[in-house]
Amino acid sequence: MKLATWNVNSLKVRQQHVIDWLELSQADVLCLQELKLPDEKFPRAELEEKGYRSWFAGQKTYNGVGILVRNGLQVDEATIVRNIPGFEDSQQRVIAATINGIRVISAYFPNGQAPGTDKFAYKLRWLDAMHDWIASELAQHPKLALLGDYNIAPEDRDVHDPNAWEGQNLVSPEERASFARLIELGLVDSFRLFDQPEKTFTWWDYRMLAFRRNAGLRIDHILLSKPLAESCTHCDVDKTPRKWDQPSDHAPVVALTE
Secondary structure (H helix, E strand, C coil): CEEEEEECCCHHHHHHHHHHHHHHHCCCEEEEECCCCCHHHCCHHHHHHCCEEEEEECCCCCCCEEEEEECCCCEEEEEEEECCCCCCCCCCCEEEEEECCEEEEEEECCCCCCCCCHHHHHHHHHHHHHHHHHHHHHHHCCCEEEEEECCCCCCHHHECCHHHHCCCCCCCHHHHHHHHHHHHCCEEEHHHHCCCCCCCCCEECCCCCHHHHCCEECCEEEEEEHHHHHCEEEEEECCHHHHCCCCCCECCEEEEEC
C-alpha cells in the first residue's frame, strides 16, 4: 500500500494540486493537514470523480485534517475517530480510520509558536494526550501508521541550520523528547529506514527564497508500527508539488508497504 501525507495549507487553494498529485503519485491513501475549510466546503464529490473517497474533520480558516482512500480499498466506517478521545479540543487536528486492516491516523500537530508561550504549553499537553492515545491504539491495532505534520524536527540533521534554530520552536528539547516517546512506543520513522540524501526536508518558509536555498526542516513524518515497518520498502519526500505555482509550503512524504 502506498501511504502519503501532505500539509496542503488550504485545500480550497490547492484542490487541483491534490488532484494532480494523486494522478501523478497513484497513492492509495493520502492524509491531508491544514484543510482550512469547514466540512460543508470539502470537495468530496470532486475527489470521488477521481477515484478517492474522503473522511475529514474540517474547520474554517485553521487546522482541519482528512484521509483520502482509493476506491477498492476497504474502510471500516465503524472505526473512524475524530480528534483525540478524552482530550477536550476545539481544534480539528486528528482523524483515524482502519483501511484494509491498517490503522491510519492523519494528524496535524500544534505549531506551538515559541517555548514559554501558552500555545507551546498547549502543544505539550496535546503531545502527551497523543502519546497515551497512540499507546492504546497500538494495543488494538498491530498495523498502525501515524502520518502528518508533526511540527517537530526530531534531529539536527532534519534542520538546515541547527545552530540558528537551537532552542526554538519545532526543535526544542521538549518537542524532540515527545517525538522520542512516540518512537519508544514501538513506532519507526519510515524515512530513516533507508539511505537518504543529506538535507532532505519537507517544509520551507515562503520567505527569503527558502525553497530555492533548501533552507528547510523535516517536520512531516510517517511513523509505522513494527509489523508495517518490516514490510516497508521505500520512503521519500516528493518535492515536485513545491515547485508548482502557488504551492503549499510543505511537500508530500510517501511510504510504500507490501
